Amino acid sequence: xxxxxxxxxxxxxxxxxxxxxxxxxxxxxxxxxxxxxxxxxxxxxxxxxxxxxxxxxxxxxxxxxxxxxxxxxxxxxxxxxxxxxxxxxxxxxxxxxxxxxxxxxxxxxxxxxxxxxxxxxxxxxxxxxxxxxxxxxxxxxxxxxxxxxxxxxxxxxxxxxxxxxxxxxxxxxxxxxxxxxxxxxxxxxxxxxxxxxxxxxxxxxxxxxxxxxxxxxxxxxxxxxxxxxxxxxxxxxxx
Numbered sequence: 001x002x003x004x005x006x007x008x009x010x011x012x013x014x015x016x017x018x019x020x021x022x023x024x025x026x027x028x029x030x031x032x033x034x035x036x037x038x039x040x041x042x043x044x045x046x047x048x049x050x051x052x053x054x055x056x057x058x059x060x061x062x063x064x065x066x067x068x069x070x071x072x073x074x075x076x077x078x079x080x081x082x083x084x085x086x087x088x089x090x091x092x093x094x095x096x097x098x099x100x101x102x103x104x105x106x107x108x109x110x111x112x113x114x115x116x117x118x119x120x121x122x123x124x125x126x127x128x129x130x131x132x133x134x135x136x137x138x139x140x141x142x143x144x145x146x147x148x149x150x151x152x153x154x155x156x157x158x159x160x161x162x163x164x165x166x167x168x169x170x171x172x173x174x175x176x177x178x179x180x181x182x183x184x185x186x187x188x189x190x191x192x193x194x195x196x197x198x199x200x201x202x203x204x205x206x207x208x209x210x211x212x213x214x215x216x217x218x219x220x221x222x223x224x225x226x227x228x229x230x231x232x233x234x235x236x237x238x239x
Contacts, residue, residue, distance in 0.1 A: 026234045027210045031072050031199065038065035038206050040233025041213055053216065056209050068206050071199035085181050089141070092178050096137060096144075099174075100127070102166040103156070104135075110160060126151035141182055148175045 028034040042062040045051055051058075103125070104118070111117040119135070126147030127135035137144045137152075153171055162168045214229065221228045 026214055026229065027207055031068075031203070034203065034206065035065070035069045035072055037210065037233050037235075038068060040235075041065070041210060044232040045213070051216070051220075053209070053212055056212070061209050064202060064206055064209070068199065068202040071202055085184050089178065089181050092174055092181070093141075093144075095174055096148075099166050099170055100136065106159070106161040106164065106166065124151060125155045145175075145179060145182060148178070 028037055038061075042058070042065045045058045045061065104122070107121055107125070108115070108118045111121060122135040126137060128138060128147075130136055137147055148171065153168070153175060156162055156171055157168050159167075213232065214234065217228045217232065218225045
């Protein structure tokens, strides 16, 4: 009996490898999209009562996601409110510089056009010598405010040119506004800093939980996890 040629057994079809789930791509880096994914996941988790993480409850996560969203809103609001005040402060700084140009002329005239005598009087008006030459108010706004209040305003008020165009009225009006605005911007800067601190703390925890959710869904739905991820709010493959 003639041996029949044997046909080699066909190789088994390769088992498809599971798609890799990378939380770094599924979880947004930017604050806005991250807050939205956090909100959607919190809602989905609330409907799926079977889902649990031993170290974070749905209620705690929902609170965390809400706090993150609030911190973003507060930060944006404080930063937006700060801009007009900052612009006005710069305008007042420019007006101070212009006022000093005329004030020095008043002092020079009152000093008999003697440059040495004029320069000797400038520190009494709160001006400091610059490395590049000449005298000016401090560039530091808090120091500038102090120099205006403690030195320039009293000195101008006591000078013979107090009633002139760039005398007491000019400096007092601008000083009062400067003081108010500087207090507001310092407060707003504190609000921005506080909001950023709150946001960053919540952001780290939020991303940690979302990463755990991604892996848990992958483990519970090995064949359909991509659809589950979408239904839980992970809308994009990457951000």
